Amino acid sequence: MNPLNLLFQVADSFAFIVLAAVGLAVIFGMMGVINLGHGEFIMVGAYGTTLTANAGLPLPLAMALGVLVTAVMGFVIERTVVQHLYDRLLDSMVATWALGLILTQGARILFGNSIPQVSTPLGYIQYGPYSYSTYRVLLAVIALLVLLGLYLVFTRTEFGIRARATIQNPDTAQALGVNTERMYTSTFVVGSGLAGLTGALYAPTLTVVPGMGSSFLVEAFISVVIGGPSVLLGTTLSGGLLGVINSLFTNLYGTFFGQIAMLLTAIVAIRILGDGLTGLANDIRDRLEGE
Amino acid sequence: MDDHASSSRRSFLAAGGTVAATALGGCLTSGGSGSDTLKLGIIEDRSGNFALNGTPKYQASMLAIEELNEEGGILGNEIETFTPDPQSDNQRYQQLTRQAINEENVDALWAGYSSATRETIRPIIDQNEQLYFYTTQYEGGVCDSYTFCMGATARQQLGSVLPYMVENFGSDIYTIAADYNFGQLSADWVRVLADENDANVIGEEFIPLSVTDFGSTINNIQEADPDFVMALLVGANHTSFWSQRTSAGLDIPMGTSTVMAQGYQHKRLDAPAMANVYGGFNYMEEVPTDRNQEFVERFYEKFPDADYINEEAVNNYFSIKMYAQAAEAVGSTNQADIIEELENGMDISAPEGDISLQGPVHHMTHNMRVFRCDEEHNITVEDERKIPEQFLSETVGCDLTENEMTTQYTPADYYDEADTTQ
Numbered sequence: 001m002n003p004l005n006l007l008f009q010v011a012d013s014f015a016f017i018v019l020a021a022v023g024l025a026v027i028f029g030m031m032g033v034i035n036l037g038h039g040e041f042i043m044v045g046a047y048g049t050t051l052t053a054n055a056g057l058p059l060p061l062a063m064a065l066g067v068l069v070t071a072v073m074g075f076v077i078e079r080t081v082v083q084h085l086y087d088r089l090l091d092s093m094v095a096t097w098a099l100g101l102i103l104t105q106g107a108r109i110l111f112g113n114s115i116p117q118v119s120t121p122l123g124y125i126q127y128g129p130y131s132y133s134t135y136r137v138l139l140a141v142i143a144l145l146v147l148l149g150l151y152l153v154f155t156r157t158e159f160g161i162r163a164r165a166t167i168q169n170p171d172t173a174q175a176l177g178v179n180t181e182r183m184y185t186s187t188f189v190v191g192s193g194l195a196g197l198t199g200a201l202y203a204p205t206l207t208v209v210p211g212m213g214s215s216f217l218v219e220a221f222i223s224v225v226i227g228g229p230s231v232l233l234g235t236t237l238s239g240g241l242l243g244v245i246n247s248l249f250t251n252l253y254g255t256f257f258g259q260i261a262m263l264l265t266a267i268v269a270i271r272i273l274g275d276g277l278t279g280l281a282n283d284i285r286d287r288l289e290g291e
Numbered sequence: 292m293d294d295h296a297s298s299s300r301r302s303f304l305a306a307g308g309t310v311a312a313t314a315l316g317g318c319l320t321s322g323g324s325g326s327d328t329l330k331l332g333i334i335e336d337r338s339g340n341f342a343l344n345g346t347p348k349y350q351a352s353m354l355a356i357e358e359l360n361e362e363g364g365i366l367g368n369e370i371e372t373f374t375p376d377p378q379s380d381n382q383r384y385q386q387l388t389r390q391a392i393n394e395e396n397v398d399a400l401w402a403g404y405s406s407a408t409r410e411t412i413r414p415i416i417d418q419n420e421q422l423y424f425y426t427t428q429y430e431g432g433v434c435d436s437y438t439f440c441m442g443a444t445a446r447q448q449l450g451s452v453l454p455y456m457v458e459n460f461g462s463d464i465y466t467i468a469a470d471y472n473f474g475q476l477s478a479d480w481v482r483v484l485a486d487e488n489d490a491n492v493i494g495e496e497f498i499p500l501s502v503t504d505f506g507s508t509i510n511n512i513q514e515a516d517p518d519f520v521m522a523l524l525v526g527a528n529h530t531s532f533w534s535q536r537t538s539a540g541l542d543i544p545m546g547t548s549t550v551m552a553q554g555y556q557h558k559r560l561d562a563p564a565m566a567n568v569y570g571g572f573n574y575m576e577e578v579p580t581d582r583n584q585e586f587v588e589r590f591y592e593k594f595p596d597a598d599y600i601n602e603e604a605v606n607n608y609f610s611i612k613m614y615a616q617a618a619e620a621v622g623s624t625n626q627a628d629i630i631e632e633l634e635n636g637m638d639i640s641a642p643e644g645d646i647s648l649q650g651p652v653h654h655m656t657h658n659m660r661v662f663r664c665d666e667e668h669n670i671t672v673e674d675e676r677k678i679p680e681q682f683l684s685e686t687v688g689c690d691l692t693e694n695e696m697t698t699q700y701t702p703a704d705y706y707d708e709a710d711t712t713q
Contacts, residue, residue: 005510012506105338112598113343119561120538130513133538136506205538206503207530207559211340215503215528250507255498256470258507 006251008132011140013250014243018143019202020216021223021235022150023195028224029231030167030187033082033092037100038220039213041192045070045199047107050208053118059204062118066200067193074192078185086184100213107210120204139201143239146197151232163187222266228276237277241265329364329624330371331356331611332397334387339379340526341404344553344601348426349374350594351604352401355611357593365615366624373397379404381411388412392419398624399424399614401607406430406473410699413438417697422626424614426606428548428572430476431682432700434689439633439653441606443573445480447678448548451659452571453484453521455674456546461518462490467508467532469525469549470497477523477548479702479709486708493517500525505532509539519544522568530556533564544569551575555599557668565664569673573657574643576600577670586642609641613648634692646677651690654680 024038035041049066053059077099085092122134154160165173166183174180198216206212223242227234245265250258273280333352336345356370364370373395377383384403391397392415399422403409409425416423416437424439431444456464466481468474478495485492494515496508512520522545524532533556536545545568550556552572557565576587576599586608590600616639618624621632636650644658661674683689687700702709 002510002514005507009506009510012504016504108338108342112596113346114559114598116558117534117560117564119564120534122538124538124540126540129516130510131540132506132510133535133540135538136535205531205535207527209343209527211527215501218501247507251510254496255502255508259499259501 002128002130004127005130005132006247008137009247009251010243012136012243013246014239015136015140015143016202017219017223017242017246018147018235018239019139019198020220021227021239022146023191023193023198024220025224025227025231025235026150026194027188027191029229029234030163030191031086031184032089033086033188034089034096035191036093036097037103037213038096038195039215039217040100040103041070041074041195041213042199042202042216043107043208043210043213044073044103045196046203046206046208046212047111047115047199048196049200049203050115050118051111053203054116059118059121063197063200063203066203067196070196070199071189071193074189074195075185077192078188082188083181083184104210104213111210114207114209117208118204133205136205139205142201146194147232147236154232159186219262222262226266226269226273226276228273228278228280230278230281233281234276234278237281241277328371329366329368329398329618330373330395331614332373332391332395332400332402333607334373334375334377334384334391334400334402335607336379336404337376339377341379343527343598344404344427344603345379347597347599347601347604348401348404348607350597351590351600351608352611354590354593355608358589359611359615365618366622368624377402377408381408384408384412385415388415392416392421398422398626399629401426401610403427404603407471409433409438410472413697420626422630424607424610426610427603428553428606430473430480430701431680432476432687432702433698434652434683434687434691434700435697436691436695437630437697439610439648441610441655442603443657443659443678444654444680444682445477445548446484446682447573447657447659447680448571449477449480449484449521449546450571450678450681451674451676452546452548452569452661453481453490454488455571455661456519456521456544456569457485457488457490460544462488463493463515463517464490464519464521465494465496465512465515465517465543466492466521466523467496467498467512468521468523469529470499471525474498474523474525476701478521479706481521481523482708483702483706486706498524498529501528503528503531505535506539508532509536509541512541512543517543519546521545522547523549525549527554530554530560533560533568537564537566542567546571548572551662551664551670552602555601557664557670558599560668562668563666565668566666568664570662570664571659572602572662573646573655573659574600574602574605575660575662575670577662577672578643578660579672580644582640582644583642605642609639609643609646612641613637613639649680649684651692652680652683653691654683656680 027035045066048069049062052065053062120135124131162178166180170180223238227238246258246262249261335349401424426441428442468478547570552575617629617632621628634650637648647656656679659678660672663673
């Protein structure tokens, strides 16, 4: 096994898992809503990007538009559907799942079974007999930047403080003058925008078709479940752990075993760690502080 | 088959359908398969995973039926259709197949894209002795008294492109294939054909249909350093491989039987994703003959917004015409009579060229071509020859005129190279 190959593949898996999960994690972690239409939100981002890039817009600008379109769609969906379903976990799951179906079929009706794809930019890195796509390496860097950005937003801005107050105790937050309803809407829009970003970033590397959202779902859900309640720490840790396991087994035994290993890890992690990796990290921190 | 029992069962069902239609509709204009109409079932995916491949099949079928109706129908009867959308869902396929046979009383059935779908509905077809046309290119080996496989088999598709690749690029082959029955059996055929052409399979990788990331696969290919790759990838997720191989700089020539002609990747992906891909197919829209150009024009005249005419679409088209030819020849729409007529063999003038039905095995001798895609995604024909179905006819010895059968044979039963259990 070539160590550079493995390194690139770990970075690649990490980026895919983190970016697939982060929008879902924000909406679930902050609002307790499981967005089963998450994959389709990603699809909307990819469509927004590909269609505008095909219309002649430079790729980075097209990506920004893809994010914007998804965020606006998130806003509309939150105002019309999701806001009525807070504290109704199962109802919100059914509703968002239905929205996902509508989005998939809507994309098919509007744009057909497929649209012309955008090619992957930036060429490749050559090392010995091997080569790796530069753009995919860049995705790992972007995944890290997204996590860092979220950390700063939720810890260093007034929005972040209000958002966290709303999650911890909405009644008290409201008593202190926080417009909790607006916070929920903003959080849903941020989560949707992040899903749109994932779609925008992966549009040049994957096949953009109406059903593409499903290819993100497994990784996203496993990552959120293993990650546990803390959005950022959980997503980072599970992205790292699953990324290493997936790429190691893929590298050694092929793609099939990479996927099996990831699912087995999820089973073991859920069985042993009730609160996911975040819970484990907190336990370790408490123990260290206790000593 | 008991003709009498079969036809009286059908009459009973037709009568039942008529009664039901009368009861429901209050009046009856033309219910079921009456005396002056006949009904064809066209169950092709227009939504779900296979929508991209199924939609052209549906469109080409409608074109064939429209053309036949304009010429006065079959035996003077106008053709009616039963065309629900199975939504790429195998359970729905089962339900619709039962509906087509038992309620709609179709005279012939075209249905299904994947081998998994075909195998899901084949027991229902066989149980009801329903004349059925399966038109996708497939792994081969189906020897079934009621099923006519109109697509080229893996031995025909790979048998045209693999020898060409060995001759032009060298003898070391790396196979990547979708990890289900079609991909596994096609990879077996690569091994058998490699052996027949003095080549070696130096690496093999099976990829689950859900995989979208091919970084490690690309590295594995680079490590093995083959002369060419046989890429037997299937579905939307696997399409990501092509742009990923370009962006990773993997420039080894690729042979295939599963992309371009079915999912028109050379039209959908940005060039040069499909550069230096060589496919063995019986048809692509780009076949440079006058007859085909005329067909393409007629197709787009009827469906101006259609995306592409894929390999399977023309298989639907010519097989509907072939059915009509058989019905006219035998002077009846009785399914048993038509099957018997088809088993005598038949010459067909198809958009791909003049081809013929091999009656005893229910498969086609196809006009197989090697299509090359260049850097600008232009398609050229590099090689062309007629290749008959050989596995059932020569190796297995399937003869449906002699024995009634409903079996699928696999290469591992007959070739050491294909037997991975050793």
